[in-house]
Amino acid sequence: MNWSEVTCNWPAALARLQVRFPHIDRTEFSEPPTDRRHLARHLAERHDLTQFEADEELRDWLYVEALARQVPAQGD
Numbered sequence: 409m410n411w412s413e414v415t416c417n418w419p420a421a422l423a424r425l426q427v428r429f430p431h432i433d434r435t436e437f438s439e440p441p442t443d444r445r446h447l448a449r450h451l452a453e454r455h456d457l458t459q460f461e462a463d464e465e466l467r468d469w470l471y472v473e474a475l476a477r478q479v480p481a482q483g484d
Contacts, residue, residue, distance in 0.1 A: 409474040415440035
């Protein structure tokens with residue numbers, strides 16, 4: 409999944425992000441961030457991660473989201 413796909417459906421993406429990163433400040437991200445780095449900085453600060461770790465975690469989350477979109481819905 410790429411960043412533009414995330415921002416196009418931000419409310420749903422934010423809900424899924426919060427499952428993985430429970431300390432996201434939803435008020436700060438009521439609108440999608442203009443770039444991924446802003447979100448990664450926030451994740452680093454809120455989840456006691458280095459910037460590198462936050463970037464990696466966010467990249468992994470995007471990858472898992474992309475894989476989940478490829479799996480057909482149950483009953484298809």
